[in-house]
Amino acid sequence: MQYKILLLVAVFSTGLFAQKKPVDYVNPFIGTSNFGTTNPGPIAVRGMVSVSPFNVAGPKNMPLEKDSRWLSTPYVHENTFLTGFSHVNLSGVGCPELGVILAMPTTGALEVDHLKYGTSYSNEVSKVGYYSNTLDNYDIKVEATATTRVGVSKYFFPKGDANILINLGLGLTNEQGASVKVVSPTEIEGVRSVGSFCYYKPEEAYPVYFVAQFSKPADEFGVWKKPTTYKGAEAEWMGYNGKERIMKGFTKEVVGDSIGTYMRYNFSEPTVVEMKIGVSYVSIENARENLEKETATQSFDQILVEAKENWNNYLSKIEVEGGLEEDKVKFYTALYHTLIHPNTLNDFNGEYPKMKTRETLRTDDTRYTVFSLWDTYRNLHQLMSLIYPSQQSDMVKSMLQIYDESGWLPKWELNATETTTMVGDPAGIIIADTYLKGITDFNVEKAYTAMVKSADQIEGNPLRPGLKDYIEKGYLTTKTTNSGSVSTTQEYNISDYAIAQLAKALGKKSDYKRFSKRSISYRKLFDKEYNLLRPKNDDGSWLTPYNPASGANFEKNLGFIEGNAWQYTFMVTHDVKGLMKLMGGPKPFVNRLQDVFDKGQYDMANEPDIAYPFLFNYVKGEEKRSQKMVSELLKTYFKNSPDGLPGNDDTGTMSAWAVFSMMGIYPVNPANTTYTITSPKFNKITIHLDPEYYGEEKLVITSNVSEENQFIKEIKVQGKSHNGYFIEHQELVKAKSLEFLLEE
Amino acid sequence: MQYKILLLVAVFSTGLFAQKKPVDYVNPFIGTSNFGTTNPGPIAVRGMVSVSPFNVAGPKNMPLEKDSRWLSTPYVHENTFLTGFSHVNLSGVGCPELGVILAMPTTGALEVDHLKYGTSYSNEVSKVGYYSNTLDNYDIKVEATATTRVGVSKYFFPKGDANILINLGLGLTNEQGASVKVVSPTEIEGVRSVGSFCYYKPEEAYPVYFVAQFSKPADEFGVWKKPTTYKGAEAEWMGYNGKERIMKGFTKEVVGDSIGTYMRYNFSEPTVVEMKIGVSYVSIENARENLEKETATQSFDQILVEAKENWNNYLSKIEVEGGLEEDKVKFYTALYHTLIHPNTLNDFNGEYPKMKTRETLRTDDTRYTVFSLWDTYRNLHQLMSLIYPSQQSDMVKSMLQIYDESGWLPKWELNATETTTMVGDPAGIIIADTYLKGITDFNVEKAYTAMVKSADQIEGNPLRPGLKDYIEKGYLTTKTTNSGSVSTTQEYNISDYAIAQLAKALGKKSDYKRFSKRSISYRKLFDKEYNLLRPKNDDGSWLTPYNPASGANFEKNLGFIEGNAWQYTFMVTHDVKGLMKLMGGPKPFVNRLQDVFDKGQYDMANEPDIAYPFLFNYVKGEEKRSQKMVSELLKTYFKNSPDGLPGNDDTGTMSAWAVFSMMGIYPVNPANTTYTITSPKFNKITIHLDPEYYGEEKLVITSNVSEENQFIKEIKVQGKSHNGYFIEHQELVKAKSLEFLLEE
Incomplete structure (x- = not known):
């Protein structure tokens, strides 16, 4: 009524x-x-x-x-x-x-x-x-x-x-x-x-x-x-x-x-x-x-x-009211950009080309393509899961079709070819995240098998080159690869973390333990001398001499892909507590994180450090830094003009960052159902949830945001005061309302 | 019985x-x-x-x-x-x-x-x-x-x-x-x-x-x-x-x-x-x-x-006995070469591409292609008419299809494209020759219209460039074209002669007169000073200075295409008497013709002078020169070895020359039903005629040829002594027997 x-x-x-x-x-x-x-x-x-x-x-x-x-x-x-x-x-x-x-x-x-x-x-x-x-x-x-x-x-x-x-x-x-x-x-x-x-x-x-x-x-x-x-x-x-x-x-x-x-x-x-x-x-x-x-x-x-x-039907799944008109343009354009890729590969009659050999196959669902997963595993699929879970389900099913057809999950799939661009093994991260968020209408056992295959098969593995060293030493070395030994170790860690999370959900206890252990092996590359990650040589020695700044501006370097130690060290959101400990506790962690921004090492135009602004939330009392940083980045890099993206949109990843950030929630840890919270940019945000998946019709996020009110004073979930700056997916989608009381 | x-x-x-x-x-x-x-x-x-x-x-x-x-x-x-x-x-x-x-x-x-x-x-x-x-x-x-x-x-x-x-x-x-x-x-x-x-x-x-x-x-x-x-x-x-x-x-x-x-x-x-x-x-x-x-x-x-x-069925249409084994190889290989082009264009289901635009059309007959007509109008189609009249009929029908499809008869047609290679307007010569030989099961009125079109249409005529000068002056000039003004005039003359012959047969008297007159306009290019043809300038003056030898060995020159004055002057077999008169009578004619060979100007490897060896037959008492020359050329240029052709076979034209020559008959004047006669190379040649066209089952040519007996003493047709060294097609195909009595 x-x-x-x-x-x-x-x-x-x-x-x-x-x-x-x-x-x-x-x-x-x-x-x-x-x-x-x-x-x-x-x-x-x-x-x-x-x-x-x-x-x-x-x-x-x-x-x-x-x-x-x-x-x-x-x-x-x-x-x-x-x-x-x-x-x-x-x-x-x-x-x-x-x-x-x-x-x-x-x-x-x-x-x-x-x-x-x-x-x-x-x-x-x-x-x-x-x-x-x-x-x-x-x-x-x-x-x-x-x-x-x-x-x-x-x-x-x-x-x-x-x-x-x-x-x-x-x-x-x-x-x-x-x-x-x-x-x-x-x-x-x-x-x-x-x-x-x-x-x-x-x-x-x-x-x-x-x-x-x-x-x-x-x-x-x-x-x-x-x-x-x-x-x-x-x-x-x-x-x-x-x-x-x-x-x-x-x-x-x-x-x-x-x-x-x-x-x-x-x-x-x-x-x-x-x-x-x-x-x-x-x-x-x-x-x-x-x-x-x-x-x-x-x-x-x-x-x-x-x-x-x-x-309009798709864009209206999120309705925003209040706030700046300019922000609405930025918001809906960003949402529009997240609805371009992955895109439809199959024809009207359901036919599409099989991976690589391109024999004609048929699907009843939508077969998606253009999976730029090194980018999109970080936030785009999380946005899809929240707003368009049926599409996200089809995307996972498409990944599994790719596995059926080629023997491997996708990495950077493009029109039924695997380009193997970038590093890491990101498909499983998305699959785990999707499943854990309650989107389970796909063959999860097959998915799990596929994930473990790329985690364990040492020979002829197109997804995880250098896996032998990774398993034996815990990391890739400067001998394993001439480009990105540290980055790749981190990516594998996150993928292993995802396997562990899914294993846990599926009751596979020994796998959970095994992959949980593997997922934090990056710690061996943490160098206390710099309080940063650092490449190791084949014999276990540090790469020397070492300049942690090298790798900025896409400069090719031994340790990092499209980045440097600053831009990668905090890319362990599945183990923030661990990293904090390595760095010497919350305070040094916050200082080092603030250094990234203050030393001009933060790169908004690329993915590795994309979650950094939200990481202050992990230290009680420092959350305003996240709110401030996110607001500044939204203002500086996202504009209503042709140059209104920080760089390559990366098939919607940059845009997904903006969409989440402007709603005040961010899926900071891929393959984990926790969102972290920052100040929203609109007075009212109505998310029309898919009741098929979430049982609820909508989630309304309200706030008293204004030019003056930018910082969070209080967060209420379903009318009750919420502790901390994190919220679980299941809690969020059932919450009906999320209220922000902001202050200057 | x-x-x-x-x-x-x-x-x-x-x-x-x-x-x-x-x-x-x-x-x-x-x-x-x-x-x-x-x-x-x-x-x-x-x-x-x-x-x-x-x-x-x-x-x-x-x-x-x-x-x-x-x-x-x-x-x-x-x-x-x-x-x-x-x-x-x-x-x-x-x-x-x-x-x-x-x-x-x-x-x-x-x-x-x-x-x-x-x-x-x-x-x-x-x-x-x-x-x-x-x-x-x-x-x-x-x-x-x-x-x-x-x-x-x-x-x-x-x-x-x-x-x-x-x-x-x-x-x-x-x-x-x-x-x-x-x-x-x-x-x-x-x-x-x-x-x-x-x-x-x-x-x-x-x-x-x-x-x-x-x-x-x-x-x-x-x-x-x-x-x-x-x-x-x-x-x-x-x-x-x-x-x-x-x-x-x-x-x-x-x-x-x-x-x-x-x-x-x-x-x-x-x-x-x-x-x-x-x-x-x-x-x-x-x-x-x-x-x-x-x-x-x-x-x-x-x-x-x-x-x-x-x-074997095709080759057996001519059976040869006696003579040299080597000559049988040369003969049947030559006959084989005449059965390669023109070749089939249509598919098994009758479909073939329309000229130029290549829309799909359908034919009930064979649609032939590869019409290298500047070459083949001289003897190959005459051989087809005699031995394979049904094929020749289909070839003419194919030419008329080409006319229907493109508006023009073919010149050098190749797989439904008109390459317009070489000069002249040769299709009509073949059509007239075919019709006059009694192969009339095609739409001759359409063919005639097509022939007259290319003879009369001055603007946009792809077959007869320079037609305006040709009609007005009787010849192309060194201004009309920078290559082959004399040759092209001669080619148009022969084509006009063919139209005249067909007009006569179809009862078109005024056309007969008009084209007969046109067909001898080459005479205006005859220069008494050289007793050879010579290019004229636009103002009617002779091209000066003039070296009649220029043009040999494919050297580009103003007057002649792939040849020189020596190789072209006698290429008027429709008007040998006229040429003889221009030259001062039979004796100077024979001397000038003999000069071509003696001065090394005869080119067995190309078409313009291909009929020359037979032209001595036009002067009574000189026929042995033809017999000698044809025998020598057959021996010198046609061999049972890879280099056994004088040069390009020209889609069977050189081979057709050999086939006719070895049988002792040659269609010396295209678009005319007369064969000239020389000594055959086998003791018995049985031509299995097509009774559908000729009413007779075969023609048997016998001779006492041997290493010694090379020269003709007597020719008998149907057992009766034959006067002269020419025989009409209709007489030949009804003759049943052609006997040669040869001597040393």
């Missing part, structure tokens, strides 16, 4: 104040500069397809030109030279890949060289599920939206000659090769090869299939090809050597490294053409079925409305 | 003397050196597919390495380094093209770089429909045979690791691009792009589809790719930059410029694997259907037997 009344009130107030919906707060430009590597183009929730403006090719885009530097995004906000709209894209990653199937509308004579047809653009608009701009050279307005597997574009052509190019040569990926065929004057089908994420494992390059359909039949169509430049004797007879060539009216497959296809029109009046591009990782037939089943006879505008509605 | 007795005698004598069949006389190595550009690999009669040893790649094959010079054949007899067996190949052409879908068996570790896996070979055997060798590095015996659309190979592997590579990067063509997919451990499917014949029209490159099936399932399979080498900033992160990479167990499409696929085995004992590769120019599905319909469950040996039988 009360529920109904509340609903009426909500409806009423919407009408009265024309209240903005969550979806209206999202600014997809956030993260498109400062190497955030997010894209402003439309994408459905966890969509396979997005339509990203592609503006990173060509010297006019220097210095952020894709081939002249390490650049891992199809779109950079500062760039100005657009050469198409790519239809499969990665968001917030650190390595160039995908960014292919480029569509580009132009006018006038046919020109297929992107350096010549490229143009500046204006009137950029980016909203959830929608992107628009005007191509300056052609006076074409472009609009784009997307369903899960289909990119939908609308080109407003002026009168006269018009072209729609599908460029399969150009791409963000450095993989090459494509096949394309004009099926009819309204349809094109093709394959583009992609792969070699992080310039690695090119042998696992794989095809992405597409079908493009056009609302108006082309007056002319054709294909182009830019062949390899021949050298030597034959070159002199080849007038066309290395030159792009047009094959007009061609209706057969064209294959090669640099090819494309075009539809050409002559319009007697300004005309709108809608183009739909369906994608599949299984087959052209599936790409066509995806297109037809998802967009059927729907117009662009209908698809856009549905895309927005669907996004 | 008499027929039956003869048959019995034939059967009897076969048994008695173990008589060699026509097929046994063919030596497919003839033409594989001296730029004959024929292939020793197996092919069915007018087959789409052949299996050619491919030994022209890699520096070990210098100086006849394909990329280091103009080389237009996948196989050169002197070369020694084999890198595979290509499955679509052109025979006897002058430009590199096709030579793709390379299969290669190897042993040991997988190696996919042709420079490394290539090997020398021994024990080469080449027979009709059969090729075999042993790959030295691997001790693998290879056998190959073929049906019309399927190459069939047998690999005799030793015990141990074995590989079958399908290399889609390497090819004789300089076109690139392929797509390939392993369907199962016994099947591979793919597409290879080909095109740019004569380094021209790359925009008309097109796909050839294939399906490969293996008699034994592979223990392992995979795909490889050699990517483009990156330059610049990214290259430093790409450890695999430009390197070949293996994708083991991969089952999706792989696309790119340089790719391949492999089947890998481990044999516990020596094992034979049979591989069938079906080809189509329409689709993979059709390639598979071609494979399955043509080879079904047949073994290699059954296919080989059928291939030989079919060849």
